[in-house]
Amino acid sequence: MAKERILVINPGSTSTKIALFQGEDLLFAETLHHSSQELGTCRRVIDQLPLRWRSLENFLQEKRIDLGSLAAVVGRGGVLAPVEGGTYIVNREMVTELREAPRGDHASNLGALLANEIATKVGIPAYIVDPVVVDELEPIARVSGMAGINRRSIFHALNQKAVARRAARELGRSYTEMNLLVAHLGGGISVGVHSNGRVIDVNNALDGDGPFSPERSGSVPVGDLVRLCFSGKLTEREIYRNIVGGGGLVGYLGSNDAREIEERINQGEEEARFYYEAMAYQIAKEIGAAATVVKGDVDAIVLTGGLAHSSMLTAWIRDRVSFLAPVLIYPGEGELEALVQGALRVLRGEEKAKVYSPGIKE
Numbered sequence: 223m224a225k226e227r228i229l230v231i232n233p234g235s236t237s238t239k240i241a242l243f244q245g246e247d248l249l250f251a252e253t254l255h256h257s258s259q260e261l262g263t264c265r266r267v268i269d270q271l272p273l274r275w276r277s278l279e280n281f282l283q284e285k286r287i288d289l290g291s292l293a294a295v296v297g298r299g300g301v302l303a304p305v306e307g308g309t310y311i312v313n314r315e316m317v318t319e320l321r322e323a324p325r326g327d328h329a330s331n332l333g334a335l336l337a338n339e340i341a342t343k344v345g346i347p348a349y350i351v352d353p354v355v356v357d358e359l360e361p362i363a364r365v366s367g368m369a370g371i372n373r374r375s376i377f378h379a380l381n382q383k384a385v386a387r388r389a390a391r392e393l394g395r396s397y398t399e400m401n402l403l404v405a406h407l408g409g410g411i412s413v414g415v416h417s418n419g420r421v422i423d424v425n426n427a428l429d430g431d432g433p434f435s436p437e438r439s440g441s442v443p444v445g446d447l448v449r450l451c452f453s454g455k456l457t458e459r460e461i462y463r464n465i466v467g468g469g470g471l472v473g474y475l476g477s478n479d480a481r482e483i484e485e486r487i488n489q490g491e492e493e494a495r496f497y498y499e500a501m502a503y504q505i506a507k508e509i510g511a512a513a514t515v516v517k518g519d520v521d522a523i524v525l526t527g528g529l530a531h532s533s534m535l536t537a538w539i540r541d542r543v544s545f546l547a548p549v550l551i552y553p554g555e556g557e558l559e560a561l562v563q564g565a566l567r568v569l570r571g572e573e574k575a576k577v578y579s580p581g582i583k584e
Contacts (some may be wrong), residue, residue: 299353351564
């Protein structure tokens with residue numbers, strides 16, 4: 223078997239997660255924190271690249287990581303043109319687009335760029351896996367009901383794809399031959415319909431579409447929202463804040479921390495229980511609607527993400543949807559593991575690395 227030592231890089235808004243794997247085995251994982259003073263000097267995300275690279279380089283030297291021992295480097299995918307799911311080799315077109323960031327200035331854009339810095343030094347491939355812009359929607363799923371506005375595919379593709387493959391393996395089936403409904407439960411909530419290896423329908427979790435979540439409003443009554451927009455009471459920024467960041471449980475209960483809310487429920491707070499259960503209700507309703515996409519032919523329902531650690535929440539969801547199919551629960555996001563698995567599938571010849579071209583799905 224080919225050398226399988228892989229370095230994984232996952233940039234966040236104020237940190238960079240680093241992990242070294244030997245095959246599927248995690249050798250170490252570390253989080254490099256970046257101070258607000260450092261980041262405050264950067265006008266754009268790309269301006270952070272030199273300081274993040276210095277921090278990464280220093281860390282690798284301290285750990286005495288022999289870059290020549292690596293088979294590949296894999297980074298978190300950024301805001302690119304819509305692409306099909308899979309593992310993409312970092313090429314010149316991708317690097318250029320992530321540096322210019324015409325589609326969005328986000329910390330995840332730095333994942334491929336940092337990976338490419340290392341890969342170029344030692345002559346090994348750099349990859350990204352299932353970025354947030356994975357778009358495999360069927361044409362009918364894009365129809366919004368208002369001409370000129372299409373539904374978009376922006377969701378937790380990396381984790382959704384990873385747990386869907388895991389569920390298929392544990393059920394002794396092939397991911398490309400199953401219908402799975404996957405609900406990522408986190409700060410944002412996305413429910414994807416995985417049919418024969420493609421996510422053919424999913425709510426736009428970035429903009430708060432679908433169920434409400436710990437900090438997003440979900441789909442709200444359109445007429446009331448329009449009237450609020452033109453009431454003069456709130457600015458555009460304030461309205462959007464009510465949708466993303468200040469909506470959902472934050473808006474109702476003043477907290478996006480499920481552990482705190484469950485503690486309040488356990489102490490007898492009925493309001494906390496009501497809204498927490500209402501979130502489970504909306505998630506279950508979204509799963510039920512998703513089942514119609516495959517005409518009820520559902521092999522399994524998968525619950526994942528940070529909130530899947532909550533037995534209270536998942537029990538409420540399971541109670542409403544288990545009549546559709548078996549419910550599997552894989553708590554956590556597992557981003558580092560999902561990234562390394564994508565690289566391993568290519569190194570082992572199970573998949574062919576895809577080539578990114580802006581605006582063209584491979």
